[in-house]
Amino acid sequence: MREHEALxxxxxxxxxxxxxxxTQITMAHGAGGKATQTLVAGLFLPAFGxxxxxxxxxxxxxxxxxxxxDSFVVKPIRFPGGSIGELAVNGTVNxxxxxxxxxxxxxxxxxxxxxxxxxxxxxxxxxxxxxxxxxGVxxxxxxxxxxxxxxxxxxxxxxxxxxxxxxxxxxSTGSLKPGDKILVSGPIGEHGTAVMLARGxxxxxxxxxxxxxxxxxxxxxLLDAAGPSLRCLRDATRGGVASALNELAQASSVAMVVRxxxxxxxxxxxxxxxxxxxxxxxxxxxxxxxxxxxxxxxADALAALASAPGCEAAAEIGEVKTEPPGMVLVETAFGxxxxxxxxxxxxxxxxx
Amino acid sequence: MKYxxxxxxxxxxxxxxxxxxxxxxxxxxYKIMEVCGGHTHTIYKYGVDxxxxxxxxxxxxxxxxxxxxxxxxxxDAIAVAHIPGVIFTCFGDMxxxxxxxxxxxxxxxxxxxxxxxxxxxxxxxxxxxxPDREVVFFAVGFETTAPSTALTLKxxxxxxxxxxxxxxxxxxxxxxxxxxxxSPDLRLDGFIGPGHVSTVVGARPFEFIPAxxxxxxxxxxFEPLDLLQSVYMVLRQLVEGRCEVENQYARxxxxxxxxxxxxxxEEVFELRPHFEWRGLGFIxxxxxxxxxxxxxxDAELRFExxxxxxADPKACQCGEVLKGVIKPWECKVFGxxxxxxRPIGTCMVSSEGACAAYYNYGRxxxxxxxx
Numbered sequence: 001m002r003e004h005e006a007l008x009x010x011x012x013x014x015x016x017x018x019x020x021x022x023t024q025i026t027m028a029h030g031a032g033g034k035a036t037q038t039l040v041a042g043l044f045l046p047a048f049g050x051x052x053x054x055x056x057x058x059x060x061x062x063x064x065x066x067x068x069x070d071s072f073v074v075k076p077i078r079f080p081g082g083s084i085g086e087l088a089v090n091g092t093v094n095x096x097x098x099x100x101x102x103x104x105x106x107x108x109x110x111x112x113x114x115x116x117x118x119x120x121x122x123x124x125x126x127x128x129x130x131x132x133x134x135x136g137v138x139x140x141x142x143x144x145x146x147x148x149x150x151x152x153x154x155x156x157x158x159x160x161x162x163x164x165x166x167x168x169x170x171x172s173t174g175s176l177k178p179g180d181k182i183l184v185s186g187p188i189g190e191h192g193t194a195v196m197l198a199r200g201x202x203x204x205x206x207x208x209x210x211x212x213x214x215x216x217x218x219x220x221x222l223l224d225a226a227g228p229s230l231r232c233l234r235d236a237t238r239g240g241v242a243s244a245l246n247e248l249a250q251a252s253s254v255a256m257v258v259r260x261x262x263x264x265x266x267x268x269x270x271x272x273x274x275x276x277x278x279x280x281x282x283x284x285x286x287x288x289x290x291x292x293x294x295x296x297x298x299a300d301a302l303a304a305l306a307s308a309p310g311c312e313a314a315a316e317i318g319e320v321k322t323e324p325p326g327m328v329l330v331e332t333a334f335g336x337x338x339x340x341x342x343x344x345x346x347x348x349x350x351x352x
Numbered sequence: 353m354k355y356x357x358x359x360x361x362x363x364x365x366x367x368x369x370x371x372x373x374x375x376x377x378x379x380x381x382y383k384i385m386e387v388c389g390g391h392t393h394t395i396y397k398y399g400v401d402x403x404x405x406x407x408x409x410x411x412x413x414x415x416x417x418x419x420x421x422x423x424x425x426x427x428d429a430i431a432v433a434h435i436p437g438v439i440f441t442c443f444g445d446m447x448x449x450x451x452x453x454x455x456x457x458x459x460x461x462x463x464x465x466x467x468x469x470x471x472x473x474x475x476x477x478x479x480x481x482x483p484d485r486e487v488v489f490f491a492v493g494f495e496t497t498a499p500s501t502a503l504t505l506k507x508x509x510x511x512x513x514x515x516x517x518x519x520x521x522x523x524x525x526x527x528x529x530x531x532x533x534x535s536p537d538l539r540l541d542g543f544i545g546p547g548h549v550s551t552v553v554g555a556r557p558f559e560f561i562p563a564x565x566x567x568x569x570x571x572x573x574f575e576p577l578d579l580l581q582s583v584y585m586v587l588r589q590l591v592e593g594r595c596e597v598e599n600q601y602a603r604x605x606x607x608x609x610x611x612x613x614x615x616x617x618e619e620v621f622e623l624r625p626h627f628e629w630r631g632l633g634f635i636x637x638x639x640x641x642x643x644x645x646x647x648x649x650d651a652e653l654r655f656e657x658x659x660x661x662x663a664d665p666k667a668c669q670c671g672e673v674l675k676g677v678i679k680p681w682e683c684k685v686f687g688x689x690x691x692x693x694r695p696i697g698t699c700m701v702s703s704e705g706a707c708a709a710y711y712n713y714g715r716x717x718x719x720x721x722x723x
Contacts, residue, residue: 006681010711013687026461202470271353279397334576335362335369336399339713341703 018042032239033343037247056251057173058235059099061165066101068092069160075153077124079198081190081209084157085124087286089131090212091237092161097216098233098289100169100223103135108142109158114149124155135214137161168223175231176252180320181298183291185218185311186211188241189269189280191287197272204275206268211287211310218308222291225304229297234290239343242281244290245328246342253325258318258340261333281330282343292320359575360398368580369403375587382408383539383676384586387529388546389416390574392704398576404583411676412699412706414528414632415546417493418446419701421521422628423662426451429490429519431658432651433464439482441475442490444468449701450694452662456490472504472518479508479516488651491520496548498522498640499613502620505646519651520641522621525549526557527638528629532675533565539676542586544579545571547601552617554609555599562595573601620646628661631670631697665689670697673706680710687711 020042028035045054052060059068070092077084093103108128112121132139190211197204215235222230232252234244241263249256265280273280287310293301298316305314328340376382386392392412395401401410414420426449433440433456440456447456447468460466465485469475472489479487491501501518508516525546532538545558550571561569568589572582582600589595599605620643627639642650651657664670668690669683680686680699690696692708699707 003679003681006687010687013691024458024461026457028457267353274353274356330399332397332399333362334360334398334400335365336402336576338396338399338402341712 031343032237032243036239037342055173056247057099057171058095059101059161059163061099064165066096066099066163066165067160068095068099069158070095071156071158073153073156074195076195076198077120077154079210080194082212082286083124083127084155085127086131087210087212088157088159089128089135089137090214090286092159093135093137094215094235094237094287094289096161096163097214097219098235099163099165100171100219100233101163101165102220103137103161103163103214103216105138105140105162106132107160108139109160110142110144111152111156111158112144112146113152113154114146116154120154124157131214135216166223168227169230170228171230171232173232173248173251176248176254176292176320177231177294178254178320178322179295180231180292181295181316182245182256182258182318182320183293183298183302183305183314183316184236184241184264185215185289185291185305185308185314186287187264187266187269187313188236188285188288189265189273189283191285192240192283193269193272193280195284196276202276204272206272208266208268208272211285213287213310215287215289218289218305218311221304221308222293222301226293226297226301229294230301231292231294233292236285236288236290238284240280240282240284241288241290242279242328242340243342245340248290248292249328250326252320255321255324255326256318256328257321258328258330260330262315262317264313264315281340356575359573359577361577364577365403365580368577368584372408372580372584372587373405375584375591376405376408377591378407380407382541382587382590383411384408384542384544384583385411385413385540385674385676386544386572386579387413387415387525388544388548389419389702389704390548391544391546391572391579392416394574394576394579396704396709400576400579403580408583408587409676410583411540411674412704412709413543414532414629414674414698415494415525415549416698416702416705417497417523418443418449419698419705420523420528420629420632421446421449421492422630422664423451424628424660425521426455427453427660427662428657430454430456430459430464431660432488432519432655433459433466434462435486435655437484437486439465439467439478439485439487440490441467441469441478441487443470443492445702446490446492452660472501473507476504476508476513476516479513483515485515486654487516488655489516489518491518491522494523494525494546494549495552495617496546498617498621499552499610502616505620505642505649506616508649509646517649517651517654518642519657520621522640523627523629523638524623524640525553526560527635528632529558529561531632531635533561533567535671535675537672537675537677540567541590542568543570544582544586545569545597547571547573547578547605550599550601550605550609552610552613555597555605555607556609558597562597566595568595569597571597571599571601571605573604619643629698630701631664631668631699632674633664633671665696668697670699670707673697673699680707683707
């Protein structure tokens with residue numbers, strides 16, 4: 001077999017529709033990387049996939065409404081800069097916001113573990129109320145279940161969000177064009193690093209707080225400044241900025257080049273990730289969006305973004321290209337280039 | 353970050369890359385093996401190979417400690433993890449390495465208590481905190497990680513922690529290098545020596561490579577400038593017709609290594625007659641087991657270990673890929689029976705292995721152009 005035949009064979013195998021062949025669920029299926037993608041494309045889409053779902057946006061669109069849902073299982077439930085309740089509001093609000101929808105209302109569902117302290121629950125209820133008020137959404141329905149001790153880890157929260165599509169927005173995951181600029185709204189890796197350190201497994205301390213916040217003000221500012229030149233937005237949560245970029249490179253069949261030196265990362269996050277052997281590009285955020293903007297509107301969009309609360313460090317980090325389609329490349333700060341792929345599973349630290 | 357960023361200076365990198373271009377003879381091909389998986393990681397992370405001229409090729413060597421563990425040993429580990437009452441501890445990246453029947457992550461999903469640790473001392477702590485459970489540490493790695501396992505075992509013995517044991521898969525670096533060098537079809541011109549291993553064993557154990565096999569060695573640090581400088585130093589030796597062991601990583605590696613670490617290795621471990629390497633077969637005196645004095649902490653004696661032997665398929669050609677004899681895509685099972693999702697040989701296990709990298713990024717590597 002010659003080289004081009006070997007590569008063509010690989011291309012053919014990869015182009016086949018994903019099949020979900022695993023015999024059991026592992027943590028990798030929930031990590032937002034390749035295993036999650038196979039689960040969604042190989043099991044969920046064939047079963048449920050109407051057009052709204054196939055778009056694989058952060059929220060589904062029904063007429064002029066956007067609808068989304070998310071479960072929160074973070075451990076520990078409180079961490080520097082936030083807690084599970086605050087996350088449950090902002091996470092769902094942000095899925096609506098990046099779909100170009102003004103958040104209107106949430107439903108809220110608790111799964112509580114037998115023995116959970118009432119004070120812990122009260123604290124989360126207060127956090128939820130405060131976050132909802134700050135984001136301008138109303139909690140309009142809810143549900144409570146209690147399970148036996150050991151069947152869940154203190155509390156799980158599920159929120160469903162409803163928003164109205166903003167008439168200024170023409171966003172789509174398949175609309176990226178070569179030449180588009182890639183913006184991020186703020187320093188990356190803060191939330192995931194804060195939670196990892198809060199688990200206390202590493203005996204490592206650093207001044208890092210979760211970035212959990214509503215992104216609607218940032219989206220509102222972007223829509224005002226760029227309107228139809230705004231191609232697509234993505235909430236860089238699980239799997240980090242790297243996964244968001246890969247998903248959109250695939251959805252739009254384009255390449256991307258990211259300039260590593262332009263990506264805002266605060267020094268404590270750089271240091272913690274260096275020690276843990278993890279790349280901040282793959283670390284979860286709860287208040288960072290990635291925006292793709294037509295080149296002529298990029299400067300205005302960046303200025304508008306940087307004026308939104310918490311987005312002062314917004315930056316243009318790269319550009320959309322044509323070839324090779326579906327691939328995200330990084331120009332490293334050192335001057336070389338490499339491929340930034342989807343993770344196979346959870347980011348696991350290296351031994352050496 | 354102070355003391356780190358200095359070794360990642362892009363401007364110095366450009367200067368060094370220019371020196372490398374000026375050094376190589378056009379029309380001559382240079383194949384240099386970086387032995388250590390940590391080096392491969394740096395090369396990949398910073399795009400170091402992207403800065404080299406097309407006729408200088410870096411061949412990824414056998415020094416990725418989790419990739420070389422044979423499938424049968426992973427299956428043994430999974431069997432131990434499933435023994436009732438056992439807490440099975442290992443390093444993070446070991447959890448994803450497939451044996452003949454899945455990974456330790458799969459075993460965890462099936463109910464085994466598998467826990468990730470950052471240090472063998474964490475495993476010992478878990479043993480102290482769970483006196484009614486048997487805690488097993490899955491020890492992997494070269495002379496780099498073996499001393500920390502050895503010190504942990506010394507401490508466990510001293511404090512009499514009876515519910516702790518070690519499933520040793522530690523290996524040594526010189527035997528696989530000798531095995532590679534012994535093969536008549538070797539196509540490598542020089543070696544980038546393993547920096548971390550050398551902090552323990554020193555530079556001298558590598559002197560047989562220039563002396564017996566006529567290949568230059570440069571022991572290298574792990575930052576991108578270290579790697580570029582080491583490539584440059586190997587090329588200088590080749591161009592000037594020199595052949596010796598040079599130490600680029602002198603800020604950390606003493607010529608004689610770390611005598612205290614070597615003493616504790618001597619005390620706690622002994623060489624196995626032979627040990628199997630994924631993709632490379634059995635290599636004599638390449639594996640470490642617990643010594644007589646530490647037998648009571650040896651998981652292989654404490655538990656019934658099935659001793660699973662999963663033969664590497666005959667078609668697997670990792671050995672030839674490592675020797676630079678064939679390219680990944682020339683292997684008979686590449687991309688068909690052997691893929692990153694279901695790897696057969698060591699080169700496909702880690703995303704930085706030669707075959708996995710080629711499978712994932714081959715098209716980019718070939719075209720090189722982004723438009």
